[in-house]
Amino acid sequence: MLDGLLLVALIVAKIIALVIGIIVIVLYLTYLERRIIGFMQARLGPNRVGPFGLLQPIADTVKLLGKEIIVPTASNRFLFLIAPIISFGTALAAWAVIPLDQGVVLANINAGALYTLAISSLGVYGIIIAGWASNSKYAMFGALRAAAQSISYEIAMGFSLVGVMMAANSLNFQQIVLAQTGGFWHWYWLPLLPLFIVFWISGVAETNRSPFDMAEGESELVAGFHVEYAGVTFALFFFAEYANMVLISALTSLFFLGGWLSPFEGIPYLQSWFAWVPGFVWFFIKFSFFLYCYLWFRATFPRYRYDQVMRLGWKVFIPITLIWIVVIGLAVQFHLGPWFSIEGMAS
Amino acid sequence: MILHLIFYAYALVAVASAVMVIASRNPVHSVLSLVVTFFAMAAVWMILHAEFLALILLLVYVGAVMTLFLFVVMMISVRQESRRKGFVRYLPFGILIVALIIGLVVIGIGPERFDLSHYPAPLLPGADYNNLTQLGSILYTDYVYPFEIAGVLLLAAIIAAITLAHRGPVQRKVQNPAAQVAVRREDRIRLVNMPVEKK
Numbered sequence: 001m002l003d004g005l006l007l008v009a010l011i012v013a014k015i016i017a018l019v020i021g022i023i024v025i026v027l028y029l030t031y032l033e034r035r036i037i038g039f040m041q042a043r044l045g046p047n048r049v050g051p052f053g054l055l056q057p058i059a060d061t062v063k064l065l066g067k068e069i070i071v072p073t074a075s076n077r078f079l080f081l082i083a084p085i086i087s088f089g090t091a092l093a094a095w096a097v098i099p100l101d102q103g104v105v106l107a108n109i110n111a112g113a114l115y116t117l118a119i120s121s122l123g124v125y126g127i128i129i130a131g132w133a134s135n136s137k138y139a140m141f142g143a144l145r146a147a148a149q150s151i152s153y154e155i156a157m158g159f160s161l162v163g164v165m166m167a168a169n170s171l172n173f174q175q176i177v178l179a180q181t182g183g184f185w186h187w188y189w190l191p192l193l194p195l196f197i198v199f200w201i202s203g204v205a206e207t208n209r210s211p212f213d214m215a216e217g218e219s220e221l222v223a224g225f226h227v228e229y230a231g232v233t234f235a236l237f238f239f240a241e242y243a244n245m246v247l248i249s250a251l252t253s254l255f256f257l258g259g260w261l262s263p264f265e266g267i268p269y270l271q272s273w274f275a276w277v278p279g280f281v282w283f284f285i286k287f288s289f290f291l292y293c294y295l296w297f298r299a300t301f302p303r304y305r306y307d308q309v310m311r312l313g314w315k316v317f318i319p320i321t322l323i324w325i326v327v328i329g330l331a332v333q334f335h336l337g338p339w340f341s342i343e344g345m346a347s
Numbered sequence: 348m349i350l351h352l353i354f355y356a357y358a359l360v361a362v363a364s365a366v367m368v369i370a371s372r373n374p375v376h377s378v379l380s381l382v383v384t385f386f387a388m389a390a391v392w393m394i395l396h397a398e399f400l401a402l403i404l405l406l407v408y409v410g411a412v413m414t415l416f417l418f419v420v421m422m423i424s425v426r427q428e429s430r431r432k433g434f435v436r437y438l439p440f441g442i443l444i445v446a447l448i449i450g451l452v453v454i455g456i457g458p459e460r461f462d463l464s465h466y467p468a469p470l471l472p473g474a475d476y477n478n479l480t481q482l483g484s485i486l487y488t489d490y491v492y493p494f495e496i497a498g499v500l501l502l503a504a505i506i507a508a509i510t511l512a513h514r515g516p517v518q519r520k521v522q523n524p525a526a527q528v529a530v531r532r533e534d535r536i537r538l539v540n541m542p543v544e545k546k
Contacts, residue, residue, distance in 0.1 A: 004349075079379075110477050114402045121410025125382065128414065132375060132421050140421075147414060154410070171479060311521075 014106055018095055026242040027057035033295050040299040067231035072135060075228065079133035084229065084236035087126030091243035094119040098250055099173045101260045101279040112173045113161055116251060117154070120206070123244065124150050127215070127225050130237070134228040142224025145306065146208050146215035152313040153202040159321035160199040163192050163328045164255045167340070177259035183266030187258040191331065191340075194324045196256040198317045200290070203248035205313065207241060209294055211301035212309055249290035250283075257286045354394050361387035374420045378413065385409045399478050 031046065031053065038045025047053040071077055097112035099105035109115060124147050131143020165171050167188055168179040180187045189196045205212040208224075216224030226237045253259060260279030264270040304312070332340045364387065367380035385408050392401035486494050 076373075076375075079375075109398065110479055111398050111402050114399070114406070118402045118405035118410065121406055124410070124414055125379075125417075128417055128421075129379070132417075144418070147418070151411060151414060158406075 011106075018106060019092060022092065022095060022243055022246065023239075025246055026239055027061065029242050029246065029291060030060070030238075031057045032291075033298075036292070036295045037299045040296075061235070064235040065232055069231045069233055070228075072228050074135045076133040076135070079129050080228075081233070083126050083130035083133060084226075084233045084240075085126075086129065087123060087240035088236040090119055090123040090126065091240040091247070094247055095243075097173060098247070098254070099177070099259065100283060102174070102178075104280070105173065108172070108174060111171045113165065113171045113176065113255075116247070117158060117161060120244065120247065121150075121154055123240065126237075126240065130229070131225040134225075136228050138221045138223075138227050139225050142215045142221045142227065145221075146225055149208065149212065149214060149309060149313075150206050152310060153205040153317075156198055156202045156313060156317035156321055157206060159318065159325060160192075160195040160202070161255070163195040163321065163325050164188060166325065166328050166332055167192060169332075173254055173259070177254060177261065180258040181261060181265070184258065184263045186266075187256060187261070189256040192256065192324070192328065194320050195328075196252075198321055199255065200252055200293075202313070202317060203252060204294065204297060205309065207244045207248055209241075209245065210298040211304050213303060214306050214309055217303060245291060245294055246287065249287040249294070252290050253283065253286035259283055259286070350394060354391065357387045357390040357394075361391065375417070378417050378420050381416070382409055382413050385413065396472055396476070396478060399482055 034056075035045040035047075035053070045053070046056040049055040049059045071080055094116045096106045097109055097115050099108070127146045127150075128143050131139045131141075131146075134140070164176060168176040170176060170179070208215045215221075216226075221227070226234055229237060260283040262271070262274055262277065262279070262282055264274045330336075361384050364380045364383035368377050368384065371377050371380060385404060389401040389404045389409070392398075392404065
C-alpha cells in the first residue's frame with residue numbers, strides 16, 4: 001500500500017514538474033514573441049518590467065488572473081465556462097507521452113504518436129463549444145473556421161505520421177527517435193523531406209497560427225472564437241494555443257530531427273567534444289528553432305485567404321503525402337540505403 | 348482492485364452520459380454527452396489492453412465524426428420543445444423495443460453460451476505485448492480479404508458521395524499567379540493624351 005502511494009506521489013511529482021516546465025516555456029514564449037517580432041519590425045517590444053522586460057509575462061499573468069470573468073447573459077453558462085477548461089486540459093494531456101531524453105518520459109506507451117494525435121484532435125471541442133456557447137456571430141464564425149481548418153490539416157498530419165511510422169516501424173516515440181540514430185543525415189528530415197515540410201506547415205495551420213490564423217482574423221472576426229472571453233477564461237485559451245505550438249514544435253523535432261540525438265553524431269572530433277551535452281539540451285534547441293519559426297512566420301507572411309487555406313490542405317498536401325507514403329513503402333521494402341538498410345531496421 | 352475502481356468509474360460515466368444523450372432537452376448537449384460516452388468507452392477499451400482501438404475511437408469518432416455531428420446540430424438549431432412532443436405517445440413502443448433488444452442480448456450472450464467453461468478468462472498479456480503489431484499481423488494475414496473488401500467499399504462510398512454532391516464545374520475565381528506576374532503596365536493602364544481644359 002505504501003509502495004503504491006509512493007508510486008502515485010512520484011507520478012504526481014513528475015506531472016507537476018512537467019506542467020511547471022511547460023508553463024514557464026509558454027510564459028517566456030509570449031515574451032519572446034513580442035520582443036522578437038518587435039525587433040523584426042524595428043521597435044523595442046516590452047522592456048519596462050524587470051531587466052530587459054523579463055518580468056513582463058508575470059505581470060501579464062497577474063493582470064489576467066485579477067480580471068473579472070464576464071459571462072454573456074444570452075450564453076450557455078455551463079458550456080461557456082467548460083470550453084476553456086477543455087482546451088487547456090487537452091493541450092496539457094498530450095504532453096504525457098513526449099520523451100525529453102532517452103527514457104525520460106511520463107508514459108512510454110506503444111502507440112504514443114497516435115495518442116498525441118488523438119488528444120490534440122480533442123482540442124477542437126474547446127474551440128467549437130466556446131464559439132457556440134458564446135452565442136455571438138463572430139465567435140461562431142471563428143469556431144467554424146478553426147474547426148474546419150484543424151480537421152482538414154489533421155488528415156495531412158496523420159498521413160505524414162503514417163510515413164514516419166513506416167520508416168521507424170513503430171509508433172513509440174523512443175523507437176522513432178532511436179531509429180534515426182547515426183548522424184544528422186540519418187534523421188528523417190532527409191528521407192521524408194516532403195512529409196517533414198507538410199507536417200511542419202500543417203502544424204502551423206493546426207494551431208491556427210499566422211499565416212493560417214483565419215480563426216481570429218482581426219479585421220474580419222475581431223478575435224474569433226474567444227471574442228467573448230475575459231480574464232482567466234481568456235488566459236486559458238491563450239495558454240492552450242501556445243502550449244499547442246510548443247507541442248507541435250516538439251513533435252516535429254521528435255519525428256524528423258532526431259529528438260534528443262546530438263547533431264554531431266558520426267562526425268569525427270566534434271562528436272567527442274560535444275558528448276557531454278545532455279540529450280535534453282539538443283531537444284530544447286531543436287524545438288526552440290521551430291518555435292522561433294512560428295514567430296518568424298507571423299512577422300513575415302500576410303494572412304492566407306480562406307479558400308486558399310483549404311486548397312493548400314486538400315489539393316496540395318494530401319496528394320503529396322499519399323505519393324510519398326508509396327515512395328517510403330518501396331524504400332523500406334527494398335532496404336534503400338543509407339536509411340533503411342538491413343542493420344538500420346534491426347534496431 | 349484499483350483497475351476495478353477505474354473501470355467502474357468509467358463505466359458509470361459511460362452509462363450516465365448515454366442516458367443524457369436521450370434525456371437532455373438541448374440537442375447540442377445530447378451530442379456532447381455522446382462525445383463523453385465515446386471517451387469513457389475508449390478508456391474502458393484501454394483497460395482491456397486494446398490501446399490501438401481506443402485511440403482510433405478517439406481519433407476517428409470523437410475527433411472527426413462527432414465534430415461534424417456537432418456542426419450539423421449547431422447549424423440546424425432544432426426547436427427544443429418539438430423534441431419533447433410525443434414523448435408519452437411513443438413511450439410504450441420504446442419500452443417494447445428496449446425490452447426486445449435486451450431479451451435478444453441476454454439470449455444471445457447468456458451464460459449457457461459465454462460462461463467461463465466455454466470461454467476461459469484470457470491470459471494476461473506479457474510486458475512485451477504490443478497491441479499494434481498483433482492487430483496488424485492478424486488483419487493482414489487471416490483477415491486480409493475482408494479488410495481489402497472493406498477498403499474498396501469505403502472507396503466506393505466516397506466516390507458515390509462525391510458524385511451525388513458534385514454539381515459540375517462552377518466558375519471559380521482561383522487566381523493564376525503566372526498570369527498575375529505576366530501582366531505588364533500596358534495591359535492595365537491606358538494613357539490618354541488630352542489638352543488642358545480651361546474653366
